[in-house]
Amino acid sequence: MSESVQPQHPHVATESTPRVGTLRALWRLREFAGPAMPAFAGSMAAALVAQLIALTIPQVLAQIVDGPLADGDAAAIAPLTLLVFALGTAEALLYALRRWLVVGPGTKVEARMRNALYAKLQDLPVSFHDRWPSGQLLSRAVSDLGLIRRWLSFGLVLTGANLVIIVVGVGILMSMNWLLGLIFLVCSLPLWWAGWRFEGQYSEQSRLSQDQAGDLATAVEESVHGIRVLKAFGRGKHALSTFRAQAESLRRTEIEKARLDANIWVWIMIVPTVALAICLIVGVWLTANGQLSVGELVAFFATATVLAWPIESIGFFLAFALDARTATDRFFDILDSENTIVDPEQPRHLARPKGELAFSGVHFRYQDAPDRFGDLLDGVDLVIEPGETMALVGLTGSGKTTMTSLTTRLYDVTAGSVTVDGVDVRAFSREELRTHVAMAFEDATLFSASVRENVLLGRPELAGDAPEVVAEAERVLTEALRIAQAGFAYDLPDGVDTKVGEEGMSLSGGQRQRLALARAVAAKPAVLVLDDPLSALDVATEARVEAELRSVLASTTALIVAHRPSTVTLADRVALLEDGRVTAVGTHSELLRESEHYRYVISSLEDEERRGREERQGLETRPPSSGAPRPTEFEREEAAS
């Protein structure tokens, strides 16, 4: 027995669909394969008729042997030979028809399943994506669905046809000579026993191997994404050795699968051969005793030979069905995942929100947070008035990003509420909520699309071809790019139609952030939530963006997570997040005067910013010659007042 290998991601196992019988598990595919069933049935019928024709050929052979051949009637042989030729041609044509019937419908089923999977992944909350590695999702969407398509179009069709042909063929053998038929049938019983044992062991290994393939895909994806970091830190070798270990685990599982497969093949090859050998001995004895004609003996063995392939293929199709079952389970693992963030039955609607954003008694903890920790947000109360700009400040890890992600329901509060104009965000449809509240993140994600499409992502109504829509889209795009100081987009090879994102032009971190900011601004939301969207900008560009933003923010409510003291100056007021609560709200100067923790946070932000700037400029950090620390902004502010 090979060494057993644990799945890399235990969650995959714990979230698995409960184990049911293979047939029941595969039966679930009818939801997607339903419309293609007539095509699959037609294909199965074509395969069946082709094999039935193959079974009739031995009967014609028996006629030839016992008739014209025994009588030495050469003229009578020709029509029977022509009949064999015609039957063979019909068999070949029917096999071609079998394939042709399923190509289109099979790919449609695959596309339908892939679309459903994609739609589900889009719908599932961020907390699901936190737990599921992307490679696992990728392998389900690509290789698993391909395997299911192949099984439906080929495996299912031929398994059905072969089983019928085995039953019919054994019936024919029994009718030709009941004793020989019975011997053939009894001798095949060990095959069923071996098949039953095989199912249990193989399906376990099949699941393991497909999960491990998903983990491998995750490793490749992460290392491609993080190639710069790996190279910069010289961790290529380490990544390679981790990858090798994972690849080795998968190799071992594949070997175990192959070993089980080889075992069943031994049974499949030996059992029919032994059965035929016994039948041959008994058959010759019966012929010698005159109980069976030579022609009947030939026909018996020709029929048994035709049956050899369907019988031998049982093992292959069994393994195929088990792989398809595993792929089906993995597919439904995702489709069955419960979405905890859903639209209400009767969503509220706000035609023109004023933009008051309020947190009332908000508690939040991540699903996988250890029990020994209290809530990350532990009773947050904060009201941001319409048109007001509020900066959110706190130590690193205090929960600022988490707090902003509650506004668009990337996560739901665990207690309390977040409201827009007094309406709980959970009372809106998610689509409407995201038109009222737009976000830009520090980690600016661009999609493989043009600058224009990336910036106008939140304005689907501007995607039309009507002249007035095109003009409005152009106006919104120009304004958003101006506010975000993203004029560089016009200098790209195809201007704002240049493809950016993963498969497009490489942009700098600051350029990506500015496009992401333009995207948030273009959405024209009542509430704009910015999670440190200027962190990668140089000071001069940041100042220009801030100046432009002020004009936007005058008419929009804004919540800005600030990691730089300069971002704080944009805000009308500042909220200080400390120990899971907002412990102080006021202007920057008020908080500097009144809150010791605020002074500490600002001074550490200044230190961090100074270090970042010095690193960027490649300067060595040297203390001032007096040895005294540099004055913090707080101290400068104090001195000024």
Ligand SMILES: Nc1ncnc2c1ncn2[C@@H]1O[C@H](COP(=O)(O)OP(=O)(O)OP(=O)(O)O)[C@@H](O)[C@H]1O
């Ligand atoms: N998806 C997640 N699952 C579990 N824990 C998380 C998740 N995201 C963040 N956390 C944890 O929650 C805490 C708060 O994270 P958050 O990103 O909200 O802090 P922050 O104040 O924005 O930090 P920073 O200033 O460094 O960006 C951290 O301890 C973090 O490890």
